[in-house]
Each structure stands twice: as C-alpha cells, then as structure tokens.
Amino acid sequence: MKQRSLFTILCFVLCVVSVSAQQQCINNGNFTPNSTYDVNLRLILSYLPSNVTAGEGFFYSGSIGTEQNRVFARGMCLPGSTSDDCSVCIKTASDGLLRSCLNQKGAFTWPGEPILCHVRYSSTFFDDISTELYPRKIIHNTGDINSNALTEFTPIWEGLMARMIVTTSVTKSKPSSSNSYYTADVAALTPSQNIYALMQCTPDLTPHSRDCESCLRQNVGDCGQKQVCIVIRASCFFRWDLKKFSKAFDNITLAASPPSLQPAKKAKAKAIVVILVPIVVVVIIIVIFVLLARRYAVLCWRRKKFQEFDFEQSGITTVDSLQFDFKTIKVATKNFSDRLGQGGFGAVFKGTLPNGIEIAVKRLSKASAQGEEEFKNEVLVVAKLQHRNLVRLFGFCLEGEEKILVYEFVPNKSLDYFLFDPTKHEILDWSRRYNIIEGIARGILYLHQDSRLTIIHRDLKASNILLDADMNPKIADFGMARIFGMDQSGANTNKIVGTRGYMPPEYVMQGLFSMKSDVYSFGVLVLEIICGQNNRFFQQSDNTTENFVTYAWRLWKSESLLELVDSSISENCEKEEVKRCIHIALLCVQKDPKDRPTLSTILLMLTSNTIDLPDPQPPGFFFSNRRNQLQEGLESSQCYSSETTFERV
C-alpha cells in the first residue's frame, strides 16, 4: 500500500519538464555581425558536423582564426548515435545557438529528447574546470517531492547518484574514445516505478583528474529534491526522470529484489528474528552514530570549501587586503625557522597563519631595486592570476628592508624531489606523469593567453613545479620578473635569468625572450618527466658533445624513442601516448622560436589524438660539424651546475 501511495505521489510529475531549452549563452562579450569573428564562427560551425562524425568517438575540438578573432568550437555525439543522427543534431544545435545567442561570442548546448549531442563555442580555450562550472542551466519540474515520500525516495536516489558519479568519472580509457565519461543507470523505487538517470562529461576533460566528478557533483547537487531534473554545464550533463527517456536504458537489468519468504519457513524465521533483532538494533545505533559523525565532518569540510570559494569569488581589488604585517609573518613562520628551500629570488619558509591556513613565505633577497609602489602594484597583478595549476599568491609584506611574498602552501614538495630521486620516482607512474604534463601546459597557457596579461615565466624547471596532495602540478615563481622590476618588453635584455639547460638558444645568446622561451623550457621539462633524469646531470659516456635535447633528437632520428623512457614506467605505460609526448616535446625545443608551437596548440595536441603532429626540426644547441665558441663554452659546463639559478648581468 505504502509503495502505491509513493507511486501516486511521484506520478503526476511525469514529463512536464520542458526539454527544448537545453542551451546556455556564455556572457563573455559580443561580436559585430559580419566581423572576422562572425565569419570564423560560422565557418567552424559549418565544418562541425563532418568533423565530429569523422572524429574518433564522435568527438571534435578545434579552432579557427588568430588572436581576438580566434573561435574555439567543440562537438560530440552521445554513444550509440548513428553518423546521420549525429550530423543532423550538430547542425541543428549550431543553428539554434547562433539564433538564440545572437552575436554572443560563446554558447553551449546539450539538445535533444533524449539528448543526442553537444555543441560549444567560445573565444577562449576550453580550459580549467573551475572556470567551466558557470554559467549553467537547471531545468526542472516545479514543486519538490512530497516530504512523506522523501524518506523512501532519498536513500535510493542518492545511492544511484553516488554510484553513477563514480562510474562516469572513471569510464574514461583513452582521450576521445567513445563511451568515455558516460553512464546511464536505473534504480527501482517501487516494484513498478524506476528512477532513470544519465550522466555525461565531455571527453576532453583532464584524464586522471577529478574534473568530471566535480562537475557532476555540482549538477546532482543543483537538482536537490526536485522532481525530474536536467542540469547542463559546459562540460557535463545530468538528467534524471521517472520515465525511460533514452534508449540507453534498454539493456540495463535491475538487480533482482530479494524473494519473499515461503509460508512454511515463517515460524523458523520468527525465531531467528527474535534473536537477531536486538543485535541488529545495536549495530544500527552504532552505524547511525558513525554516519552522523561523518556527516558532521563533511559539513565542516563543505563550509570550509565554501568559504575558500567565496574568498576567491570576492575578487581582490585593493592592495590593503593583500598586505600582511611583518609581525604576523614572523609569528606564522616561528621566526623563519622552517626552511623549505632556496629559490632564485630568495629563501622560502613554511608558516601557519592564526586561522590555521598553511602558507609558504618567500623572503626576497635585498637585490630587488623595485620601488614600494611598483612592488605593490605588481603583487596586485600577480595575485589576480588564479588557476588550478598555479601556486596562489595570497599577499605580501613590506616593512623596511623586508620584502616578502606569501603563497599558498603546497604539500607534496616539487617535481624534482620525486622525479630525480632513485626510489621516489617510482611513485610517479605514467598516468600521474601525463597528468602533470597536461597540468603544466594548462598553467602556462593561462599565463600566456587567458590571464589577459601575457606573463612569460622565464624560469620553468622541475623545481618550480610543485605537487599538491593529489599530485596535481602547480607552477611556482611566475610573475617574478614583474615583481622584481625587470624588463618586460621581450626585447634584448642584458640581464639573463633562467636555469641552464632549460633556456633556449636565442635567450642565452642574444637575451631574446618571448612566450616561445617558455615553450622551449616546457619541452625540456616534458623530456625530463618522461626520462626521469635531470637534464643538467645528463651525460652520455660515449659522446661528450651531446646534451639532453640532442640525445632525444638522436633517438628520434634513429626511431628508438622509447629508449628515453624511465625504466620504472616503461613497462606500464601507453607507448603511443609516451611517444606522442616526446614528439610534442621535440616540437617545443626546435631551434627557431617561430617553429615552436604555442601553448594552446600544445594542449590541443596533448588532449586530442586526432591532431596530426608535424615532423620536428633539429633542436637548439644541435651540433653539426661546425661548433662556435659560445656553444662550446656552454657545452663544457653542461653537467656540473648546481641547483642555483644562472644569471648573466
């Protein structure tokens, strides 16, 4: 009877939801009709149906145009679609977006009933999930689920959601393979009533990261106790319903419900019940207690997260909000007692603020010639750079001679600590290394392109890549050139800051730097990550004129690239993925900066198998028959330099 009433309570809600409006405009500016952006947008959207159906797993992501006229577009069809359906869906979706988001630079949609495809376009690269969560759209039935029904409904619904989020976020095998990040599932509410749910993330989300999971958690959270709900975000889709809304549910069999007891066995069952009930009651009380304790812990954690989030959203606008007292810093670091390391610009210490937040404090060496106002302004600029793959700058302290930068504390030390250690390097298996490579690329891309400032790092190296608790990379020491008041023009500079082995030839020889200098350093870094060796201690016994980069180049020429791979990962890695990474690294270390790809291209190459890689040209510092003196000078000092930063004034 009870089940029946539950059924009627839920039944009236069927299908009142409007599924036509599964689209969302992204408010990041408008374009002028018939402008280059408009033309590019229409062009890439016209290609999209054929590009998607030609792509592996019916997925495509690409761009057309340059600079502010560049349009990024992405399309995908859900598993099980035919090529024709897919093509039609993408075309209809694109036309629909152009119409309803008239002249807006960005938009996305997950159209169809049932949902069949996804289209998105934007003037910026689809990147960090933290900026991808909004805007979103929730489409649901009015009215909450009757509170009498909730006690039975909630655990079943939540169980299904929890299970599906986990399955969806781990169903990814290869980038852009079909069925990735996709789950359809069913749970029985009553014998005659099921809950149907479908989840999908876009396959270009970082593999091995939690992006898909956190996107879906937000979606499910947005649905609360709403009856029948669809949530779309740029990178994930969620829908649940009480009716079968997709063919995807056809093949799913529900777990059988327990058979009812036979009458003959009832007496025996009664006896068992009498004995078992007290035991069960005690167990249940314990379980409830444990659950409550955990729930309380989760609530606290959420609140903390929320506060952090709020802090970020509030936007830092004044210098005052960033300034720390010297006294506070002194207390937090216990008078600079816990030294974490020595960087190029000063020593780094660990500290804990009165509110419990752990920090890393960089005490700048006195050499900085920067005036107070300039210093403050630059700190303000750098503190605004916030990205999942950048170490966050909380603020600064300026008192007398002291100039101090206060950063978030990143728990797992730096990449070199693991990578170049004879035993610890085994912790970094291939999937972690791949995740690190991708994260570094995303971080630099943000510095170069998406932060609107074009920050060139100039000192990318393994010791400047920190690792968080989940081994995600965070780039440290960016913006130091600004804070230290050095030339930003990229023209000839007579002060060279960088680390030997990571610096491109044009920088060492002529002092020229550009975004392509960071690309070169990134290439060296990728080779180190794959090889598990520090380029500066690299030495081939049989050939003294060879360095790390030329060694990789020689292996490329002799088609024996896999010799480069760290022995601890060579057994258990995706060989093609590794080769592709080495190939990309070689493109980054090409001699002519113009030949080196930009970070956005690099990221596309890393995340999409469908993009063909050009053959690399020889790298910088490549020795043909003739050697000039400078090269020789550099070469002879290749293998001894210490951890310090190399400066030439």
Ligand SMILES: *[C@@H]1O[C@H](CO)[C@@H](O)[C@H](O)[C@H]1NC(C)=O
């Ligand atoms: C844009 O170009 C089309 C075709 O060339 C033309 O019909 C239309 O009037 C133009 N629109 C504007 C706003 O210039």
Ligand SMILES: *[C@@H]1O[C@H](CO)[C@@H](O)[C@H](O)[C@H]1NC(C)=O
């Ligand atoms: C997309 O389609 C266009 C036109 O069919 C084609 O020229 C282009 O090469 C395709 N892009 C990719 C990456 O397949």
Ligand SMILES: *[C@@H]1O[C@H](CO)[C@@H](O)[C@H](O)[C@H]1NC(C)=O
């Ligand atoms: C269901 O299973 C059949 C046979 O195994 C298969 O042909 C069909 O494509 C499946 N349907 C879906 C929607 O997965």
